[in-house]
Structures are given as structure tokens and as C-alpha cells.
Amino acid sequence: MKLAAFLRLVRWKNLLLIIYLQILLKFYLFSVFELKTNINEFQFVILLLSLILITSAGYIVNDIFDLKSDLINKPQKVIVANQFSVENAQRLYLITNTLGIVLGIGLSLSIQKPTFAFIFIGASLLLYFYSKKLKSIPLIGNISVSLLVAFSIIILCLFDLNFAIQNEAQQLVIYIILLLSGFAFFINLVREIVKDIEDIKGDYNMKMNTLPILLGVSRTKKIAAFLCLFPLVLLLIIVVKYASIYKYTALYLLLFTLVPLLYVAIKLLSVKTKKDFKKLSVFLKIIMFLGINALLLFSLNLN
Numbered sequence: 001m002k003l004a005a006f007l008r009l010v011r012w013k014n015l016l017l018i019i020y021l022q023i024l025l026k027f028y029l030f031s032v033f034e035l036k037t038n039i040n041e042f043q044f045v046i047l048l049l050s051l052i053l054i055t056s057a058g059y060i061v062n063d064i065f066d067l068k069s070d071l072i073n074k075p076q077k078v079i080v081a082n083q084f085s086v087e088n089a090q091r092l093y094l095i096t097n098t099l100g101i102v103l104g105i106g107l108s109l110s111i112q113k114p115t116f117a118f119i120f121i122g123a124s125l126l127l128y129f130y131s132k133k134l135k136s137i138p139l140i141g142n143i144s145v146s147l148l149v150a151f152s153i154i155i156l157c158l159f160d161l162n163f164a165i166q167n168e169a170q171q172l173v174i175y176i177i178l179l180l181s182g183f184a185f186f187i188n189l190v191r192e193i194v195k196d197i198e199d200i201k202g203d204y205n206m207k208m209n210t211l212p213i214l215l216g217v218s219r220t221k222k223i224a225a226f227l228c229l230f231p232l233v234l235l236l237i238i239v240v241k242y243a244s245i246y247k248y249t250a251l252y253l254l255l256f257t258l259v260p261l262l263y264v265a266i267k268l269l270s271v272k273t274k275k276d277f278k279k280l281s282v283f284l285k286i287i288m289f290l291g292i293n294a295l296l297l298f299s300l301n302l303n
Contacts, residue, residue, distance in 0.1 A: 008079055017292070026160065033169040050120060064079045065210040069203055116158065196212050198274055200213060256294075262285055
């Protein structure tokens with residue numbers, strides 16, 4: 001029971017998505033384009049463990065700070081105080097966060113890039129201050145956590161690729177990953193705003209100043225719908241630019257990410273109930289997963 005509760009506390013499905021993406025990049029995309037990489041399999045596991053532990057710590061501390069709000073918004077799903085005492089949750093946060101930072105620092109030193117240690121320290125601090133303060137600041141909190149999601153995609157490039165190499169294959173892979181991180185940033189930004197609308201009752205009682213509380217639900221829905229245009233334009237550019245070379249990838253993106261995202265943008269303008277916002281939030285997560293899977297199709301166009 002405690003293990004199941006802990007897995008829910010650290011959002012195991014989100015962690016699996018991070019693991020899946022990093023494995024896809026390291027052992028599939030880099031391999032398909034025959035890139036020279038810097039870190040071995042053991043160092044990759046250390047990087048992945050550090051990323052997972054710091055992310056888990058972020059979820060734990062977020063639930064600690066959000067306890068009173070969650071008791072109003074989703075009392076049946078509250079884990080802190082029900083399954084774990086606040087004190088035990090704090091201990092879990094300290095353990096996972098410390099282990100994640102230590103592993104990250106150790107990896108940075110082992111590859112002789114000590115300044116990279118600040119990446120793990122900075123991510124940990126940002127997650128803490130997001131939960132404590134930033135998430136109650138309109139849009140700033142949404143942007144900060146979305147930046148972390150985008151950076152979690154880029155981080156493998158920093159550790160594993162040699163930027164002194166200027167060949168066409170590596171430049172294309174870096175470009176693909178930057179586009180993917182941009183896509184992830186905007187999808188997560190829209191999703192965070194949708195979640196703020198979903199949680200407006202508890203946030204209001206906690207005197208938080210989220211976007212829907214500041215501007216109202218109707219205006220916030222329009223902002224979220226407008227923000228959908230950015231990943232839509234990004235996807236359209238990719239489809240148009242690479243349709244002749246990577247036709248399977250372009251077709252997949254058109255059918256399984258662009259069209260569903262357009263549906264979300266239109267649907268956002270009319271949804272009203274908390275249940276509807278929850279459905280859109282889940283749908284956005286599915287679109288993110290489908291977007292990541294587009295990486296699997298690149299090999300079909302290389303022969």
C-alpha cells in the first residue's frame with residue numbers, strides 16, 4: 001500500500017515518460033544518425049536516476065505545499081496526510097532531492113564538467129521555489145515549470161554530444177531535439193493553465209493568484225487556446241519543411257499531434273465543467289506522448 005501511494009506521490013506515469021524519452025534519444029535517435037556520444041551506459045543511468053530523483057522530489061514538495069488546496073480540489077486523491085504524514089513526506093523529499101543532486105554532481109565531476117553540477121542544483125531550487133511561491137504568480141509559475149520540462153529533453157544533448165562536431169547529422173538531431181523541447185514547453189504551458197482552471201476553487205480559498213483567479217475563467221480559456229497556436233505553427237513548419245524528406249514523420253505529426261492539438265484549442269473555448277478541463281489536461285499529456293513517438297519514424301526515411 002505504501003509503495004503504491006509513493007508511486008502515485010511521485011507521479012510514476014510522468015517519470016516513465018521521462019525514462020522512455022531519454023532511452024529513445026540515447027539508444028535510438030543518436031544511433032539512427034550514428035552520432036558520436038560522450039557518456040557510456042553507466043553514466044547515462046546515473047544521469048537518468050538524477051533526473052528522476054529530482055523530478056520526484058519536485059512532485060513531493062509540491063504536494064506538501066499544496067496540501068490545503070488539494071483537500072478542497074481533489075480530497076479523494078490526497079496522499080500527503082492520508083498515506084504519509086507531512087513529516088514523512090518532508091523526509092522523502094530530502095532523501096530523493098539530496099540523492100538526485102549528489103548523483104548529478106558526481107556525474108558532472110566524472111566527465112570533467114564541474115559547472116554542469118549547477119544544472120541539478122538550479123533545477124532542484126527552481127522546483128522548490130515553484131511549489132512554495134512561483135506557482136501562485138500568474139503565468140510565471142506556469143512558464144517556470146514548463147521550462148524545466150523542456151530542459152529535461154535538452155539535458156542529454158549537453159552531456160552526451162560533442163558540440164565541436166559540426167557534421168550535418170548531429171546538427172539535424174540537435175535541431176530535432178530543440179523543436180521537440182519547444183513543443184513540450186508549449187504543450188505543458190497550456191496544460192498547466194488548464195490545471196489552474198481545474199483547481200480554481202482550492203487555489204482561491206488559499207488566496208493564490210493564478211491566471212484564472214486574476215483574469216477569470218473565460219479570459220484564461222482564451223489565453224490557453226491562443227497559446228495552442230504556437231505549437232501548432234511549430235508543427236506546421238516541421239510538416240511543410242520536412243514533408244518531402246521525412247514523409248512518414250510529417251504525416252504522423254499531422255494526424256496524431258497537429259489535428260488533436262487543433263481540437264484542444266477549439267474545445268478550450270467552449271468547455272465549462274471541471275470534468276471537461278480534466279479531460280483536456282489528460283488529452284494534452286497524450287498529445288505530448290504521441291509527439292515524442294514521432295522520433296521512432298525517422299529511421300523509415302533514411303534508406
